[in-house]
Amino acid sequence: MSEDTLEDIHPDDMPEEQVLPLDAWHRAMGGRMVDFAGYKMPIQYAGEHLKHGGGIVAEHSWTREHAGLFDVSHMGQLLISGAGAEAALEALLPIDLSTLEVGMQRYSLLLNEDGGVLDDLMVSRWPDAFYLVVNGATKWDDIAHLREHLPDDVTLNHLEDRALLALQGPEAFAALDRHVEGEYPLSALVFMKFGHFTIGGVGMSISRSGYTGEDGFEISLPAADAEKIATLLCVEPEVEPIGLGARDSLRLEAGLPLYGHDLDPATDPVSARLLFGLAKSRRETGGWMGHVTCAKMLAEGSPTKRVGLKVEGKMPAREGAIVFAGDTEIGRVTSGGFSPTLGYPIAMAYVLSDYAQKGTELEIEVRKKRLEAAVTPMPFVPTNYYRGE
């Protein structure tokens, strides 16, 4: 038996060394590569050629003011097809696909039997399939979970030959609009819509969505064309490459949870306050994995809740820091850092639900010191999604 055959039998096994389609491009652009989700990825860029000058704060600000190009090709792109695909997905995801039209995208959650979050993901309806985008670090486990639970007449294709780029920021539309041709004008692609376009003859699927809180696009294209398109976009005066560091600070400001930090199997959609990920029409009827726990939490309230915290002073509180109300330990920080836009530290934490009300004054312990923090609505920085004129 050849090794190739073995791989065919065990397609869920994560390869030991994975190289992103844009690996060489990142290095040429001055990317400082770090290990992430099984790949080498740019944490930030450096060099004289960069209009933003390089570095997390500069890249963060550039994205808030202009447009940033993020390589998110580490994420898993999956196609689910077959006559029973819709019903089979609805048995796994708390999503109402009857209201998801062709060309629309929706946020959903992959839950285990106990309602624990295995991943968060995007689902789009294509004419003859469902297209899923899942997190990079979890994609192999997601694929194994889906394969285990999808019936035999439903096919899962892992689109490993596709790259994924995100173009984010208030000037993203202007830059992209100069290049695309599509089934309809780019201006008609509103937030959470999804369509087929071409740039210079390269076919691609583009959704109006992202992970920064800004207007922007996520572009799925053949891996072989990724370098050409990334280069073409970065020549635009509005566009610069942005690394993982700024991606994290941008999503934190936008109040968006990061899987593996703010979400994991020990969390559930109700505690995580991701109710928009639970279709209203199916919250009571159920029929999806994890429903029993979620229904109980919805009826009785969850013991803990994910909250935003504004931290006093300049010292950031990081993941793992314990949250106190007086002497009582009431929670834990799951993401935290300095907000470049706001100029002060912010954090996400899970706290006992009695302490989750806006304005509640708490303390976070950092290196044996207590930092004052107040529960603050998220997003910390207003979002800027394009929902049409």
Next chain:
Amino acid sequence: MARYFTDEHEWIDVEGDTATVGITDYAQEQLGDIVFVELPEVGATVDKGGDAAVVESVKAASDVYAPITGEVVEGNASLEDDPALVNTSPEEDGWFFKMTIGDKSELDGLMDAKAYEAFVAEL
């Protein structure tokens, strides 16, 4: 005045009985944008190789170690309002703290500028 370097990327300037400590240009470059520096209290005793300060970049917190044993006599107050001084002037205005020299022989194990340059080139 003599300047020494540690393999943890701190520098130490020795002038008479006191020394000034900071982090190197290489270190600030690796850390990226610095948003907060936590300095040791004046009067605190720091031990060679032990935790002395914490530098927070946007992405992470990192320890700064004491190059030698001694007592902290001053912290750089400028860093409170402008922690980015560590990025813009790491080896001058962005110094962290001044300390007494408990044991001059501890300096012997540190690198000089040339040795440190060679050390960084290998990284």
